[in-house]
Amino acid sequence: MDAFDKADWIAIAQVVFIGYFAILTFVYLLLNIMSYVVIRQYMKDYDNNLLPESYGPLLPPVSVIVPAYNESANIIASVKSILQLDYARYEVIVVNDGSKDDTLAKLKHEFALELYTEAYRQQVPSKPVIAVYRSRNYPQLRVIDKANGGKADALNAGINASRYPLFCAVDADSILQRDSLQRIVRPFIDRHDTVAVGGSIRVANGSAIRHGLLTRVGIPKSWLARFQIVEYLRAFLFGRMGWSPINGMLIISGAFGLFQKQAVVACGGYQAATVGEDMELVLRLHAHFKQRNKPYHIAFIPDPVCWTEAPEDMGTLRNQRIRWQRGLLESLFKNKRIITSRQGRVAGWVAYPFMLLFEGMGPLIEVLAYSLSLYFFMTDAVDIYFTLAFVVVAFGFGILMSTFSLILEELTFRTYTSKRALLVLIFTAVLENFGYRQINSWWRVRGLWQWLRGRKHNWGAMKRVGSINSP
Amino acid sequence: MIAQEHNLASDTASEALLYWLNLITVGVLLAVVATFVSLFWLRLKHQKVAEQVAQRQTYWQQVLFEACDPKHRIKLDSQRLRELKANKNIFFWFMQKWSQMHQYVRGDADDGLQQLADRLKLETRILRLTDTQDTRLLIACCIALGDMQKLSSHAVIRLVELTDHKSGMVVLTALRALMRYDAPLALPLLLKNVQHIAPERLVSILRECPPKLLSEQVSQTILRDNPKYASYLLKVIKGMDLNVSDTFVMQTLQRFADSDDIIAATIGLIQSPKLLPLVRQHTKHPAEAVRIQATSTLARLAQPADIELLWQLVCDKSWWVRYRAAEGLFEQPQLARSEIMARAAQLTDEYGKTMIAQIAAETHYGRI
Numbered sequence: 001m002d003a004f005d006k007a008d009w010i011a012i013a014q015v016v017f018i019g020y021f022a023i024l025t026f027v028y029l030l031l032n033i034m035s036y037v038v039i040r041q042y043m044k045d046y047d048n049n050l051l052p053e054s055y056g057p058l059l060p061p062v063s064v065i066v067p068a069y070n071e072s073a074n075i076i077a078s079v080k081s082i083l084q085l086d087y088a089r090y091e092v093i094v095v096n097d098g099s100k101d102d103t104l105a106k107l108k109h110e111f112a113l114e115l116y117t118e119a120y121r122q123q124v125p126s127k128p129v130i131a132v133y134r135s136r137n138y139p140q141l142r143v144i145d146k147a148n149g150g151k152a153d154a155l156n157a158g159i160n161a162s163r164y165p166l167f168c169a170v171d172a173d174s175i176l177q178r179d180s181l182q183r184i185v186r187p188f189i190d191r192h193d194t195v196a197v198g199g200s201i202r203v204a205n206g207s208a209i210r211h212g213l214l215t216r217v218g219i220p221k222s223w224l225a226r227f228q229i230v231e232y233l234r235a236f237l238f239g240r241m242g243w244s245p246i247n248g249m250l251i252i253s254g255a256f257g258l259f260q261k262q263a264v265v266a267c268g269g270y271q272a273a274t275v276g277e278d279m280e281l282v283l284r285l286h287a288h289f290k291q292r293n294k295p296y297h298i299a300f301i302p303d304p305v306c307w308t309e310a311p312e313d314m315g316t317l318r319n320q321r322i323r324w325q326r327g328l329l330e331s332l333f334k335n336k337r338i339i340t341s342r343q344g345r346v347a348g349w350v351a352y353p354f355m356l357l358f359e360g361m362g363p364l365i366e367v368l369a370y371s372l373s374l375y376f377f378m379t380d381a382v383d384i385y386f387t388l389a390f391v392v393v394a395f396g397f398g399i400l401m402s403t404f405s406l407i408l409e410e411l412t413f414r415t416y417t418s419k420r421a422l423l424v425l426i427f428t429a430v431l432e433n434f435g436y437r438q439i440n441s442w443w444r445v446r447g448l449w450q451w452l453r454g455r456k457h458n459w460g461a462m463k464r465v466g467s468i469n470s471p
Numbered sequence: 472m473i474a475q476e477h478n479l480a481s482d483t484a485s486e487a488l489l490y491w492l493n494l495i496t497v498g499v500l501l502a503v504v505a506t507f508v509s510l511f512w513l514r515l516k517h518q519k520v521a522e523q524v525a526q527r528q529t530y531w532q533q534v535l536f537e538a539c540d541p542k543h544r545i546k547l548d549s550q551r552l553r554e555l556k557a558n559k560n561i562f563f564w565f566m567q568k569w570s571q572m573h574q575y576v577r578g579d580a581d582d583g584l585q586q587l588a589d590r591l592k593l594e595t596r597i598l599r600l601t602d603t604q605d606t607r608l609l610i611a612c613c614i615a616l617g618d619m620q621k622l623s624s625h626a627v628i629r630l631v632e633l634t635d636h637k638s639g640m641v642v643l644t645a646l647r648a649l650m651r652y653d654a655p656l657a658l659p660l661l662l663k664n665v666q667h668i669a670p671e672r673l674v675s676i677l678r679e680c681p682p683k684l685l686s687e688q689v690s691q692t693i694l695r696d697n698p699k700y701a702s703y704l705l706k707v708i709k710g711m712d713l714n715v716s717d718t719f720v721m722q723t724l725q726r727f728a729d730s731d732d733i734i735a736a737t738i739g740l741i742q743s744p745k746l747l748p749l750v751r752q753h754t755k756h757p758a759e760a761v762r763i764q765a766t767s768t769l770a771r772l773a774q775p776a777d778i779e780l781l782w783q784l785v786c787d788k789s790w791w792v793r794y795r796a797a798e799g800l801f802e803q804p805q806l807a808r809s810e811i812m813a814r815a816a817q818l819t820d821e822y823g824k825t826m827i828a829q830i831a832a833e834t835h836y837g838r839i
Contacts, residue, residue, distance in 0.1 A: 386488075410510055
């Protein structure tokens with residue numbers, strides 16, 4: 001009877017894991033195909049899609065909001081890069097969210113800040129503003145000093161202080177390309193119902209930065225950073241690109257995203273009590289427009305418009321991934337109404353369940369699959385061939401997905417130009433499946449556990465290597 | 472017996488599963504190898520394509536530079552011409568480059584670029600391209616048409632049609648193109664849509680229009696149309712720093728006597744000291760918006776006798792009126808800073824006193 005039960009149990013586990021794996025493979029392949037088609041189309045007129053400079057004033061003006069908390073290491077380089085953008089009309093609002101380090105002092109010194117009296121319109125809730133500063137040297141730069149309230153709260157303060165109809169949320173550790181704004185604003189020109197646009201984020205580690213601008217793209221020495229390069233390519237080039245044309249994109253990275261202010265204000269702004277405020281806002285935008293049955297579009301551009309510093313030590317990376325996983329689950333559950341909405345469509349009925357099953361619960365199933373495979377193998381419940389075949393398929397599929405994102409990169413921007421870099425990336429795409437991916441899944445399971453326990457969140461301080469703060 | 476049968480069935484199922492799993496394994500491994508090979512193949516292919524593109528772009532850029540000299544007869548390569556004719560993307564790229572050249576050149580060079588456009592039948596091809604729903608392509612086409620020195624009636628008609636497009640950017644670029652070519656035709660079309668266009672954008676288009684024509688047409692439209700529309704146009708006039716006649720000011724104030732918004736905007740436009748009595752009168756207007764504009768205008772045109780009125784306005788109940796009045800006092804050439812501070816110290820109105828202190832601090836802004 002015992003043997004019978006065990007066999008049954010194994011069979012069920014096999015069917016569950018293989019079924020899960022088959023659906024995941026199918027959806028990923030579908031996303032890959034969609035990304036491939038869309039990217040080919042996108043690249044057709046890539047060289048032709050910027051307007052001549054003289055037409056700059058016709059482009060919608062943008063408020064760039066940079067929330068900063070203890071960003072002393074990178075804030076100057078980051079703000080300098082933003083001040084050098086090629087865009088006719090934009091303002092930069094740095095929101096110092098009660099930093100405990102010398103972030104504000106550095107800003108005051110570098111940009112010659114002066115106290116500035118101005119009307120502050122409270123359109124979305126945020127903690128009290130202590131002071132507003134204006135730069136003597138850069139008229140378009142203002143710094144808001146406010147009481148600590150978290151990243152979402154800082155972004156809300158930025159929205160309140162912004163003057164233009166579009167706002168761009170940028171992380172303080174981000175380096176933008178000169179044409180970043182021109183590129184990200186394009187979907188707003190193409191479609192009048194666009195309410196938000198996400199940009200592709202790349203890893204800046206290993207690249208050369210001068211005067212706040214990226215001058216040479218390179219491969220970092222750290223393997224952790226290399227793994228993240230492949231991860232970011234995968235996440236942005238097919239993860240998001242695939243969902244974008246069918247209006248199913250549920251995440252816009254907090255590192256760089258452009259939003260229609262009116263739509264965000266109508267939704268109530270960022271939610272201060274969330275870890276993943278970026279994803280939560282996008283989900284709420286979906287829910288808001290679906291509830292009112294209004295046409296809207298959330299777009300994504302694959303251009304490498306924003307570069308960010310990836311953590312190079314295990315501790316920081318672990319905390320980041322745990323936070324991301326908690327943010328994902330928190331955002332999904334806070335906006336669960338879109339799955340039951342009559343207007344749910346792709347975002348509510350396809351993308352949401354996919355995110356919940358494969359991104360939210362995926363790590364748990366993956367860790368379970370590894371553990372059970374090992375257990376079955378150790379107890380001779382399944383033969384070695386079966387275990388080996390399963391492992392090869394799982395790892396092979398992982399490698400396939402990573403290398404496919406390299407193909408998408410090759411088809412589009414070819415950011416890493418040298419053959420050596422390409423070889424390193426291929427090797428990284430293979431290697432990341434042996435250890436890195438599993439550790440990541442484990443961290444994400446911990447994130448899931450923390451979310452279940454309802455642990456309090458904070459800004460998620462990151463140990464900086466300061467790689468983007470070179471002179 | 473049943474257990475044995477069950478085990479047998481289970482073994483068979485497992486074998487079948489293993490068979491399929493093996494197949495999938497081979498498939499995945501083959502796919503991985505295929506992607507590796509594709510990656511290198513793509514890299515080689517792209518390097519080759521990139522070289523071709525670079526050569527082509529260099530060639531056409533050279534042609535564009537040479538075209539800037541209208542006396543220079545350019546010999547065009549027949550293969551490149553065929554490419555340009557056959558490939559929409561190449562033409563799109565060329566059209567944008569041709570447009571961009573106009574930003575950097577003037578006079579003769581413009582003529583040279585026009586000659587090149589005529590030789591390549593640019594207008595005809597651009598017009599054909601405008602039969603698209605692609606917004607960006609339409610915008611680029613409108614920009615290029617706007618850079619033409621002469622346009623056929625077909626092009627003008629098409630541009631007029633595009634001023635009704637659903638994309639705001641297409642409408643604006645079409646209007647700007649028309650404005651460059653035929654301002655009297657474009658201006659009424661623009662004024663028809665004016666309330667849908669943001670002031671900064673509107674100003675950038677209106678800058679293409681001769682100021683006199685603009686001032687006249689806008690003034691006529693204001694006196695003809697509804698108040699909401701008129702108020703917006705008045706703000707545009709102010710934004711563009713256009714001159715309006717005293718008669719226009721008087722007529723507008725009479726025509727829209729019941730609209731505070733329009734009165735405020737009109738008072739803000741006054742540039743002639745002859746109308747100072749009118750300005751002084753409006754500093755006592757019950758509407759805050761009117762008082763703010765009247766105070767600003769008074770500060771701008773003030774005669775020595777008006778200083779006392781400005782001091783009274785520093786104690787107005789509206790924060791903005793006080794602000795403008797205090798600002799105005801600091802702008803008066805006959806008033807020394809120390810003089811203002813001394814008089815402010817004697818003010819009994821605390822709000823007025825604070826405002827003078829604020830402006831005193833602000834006028835020191837940026838000084839070390």
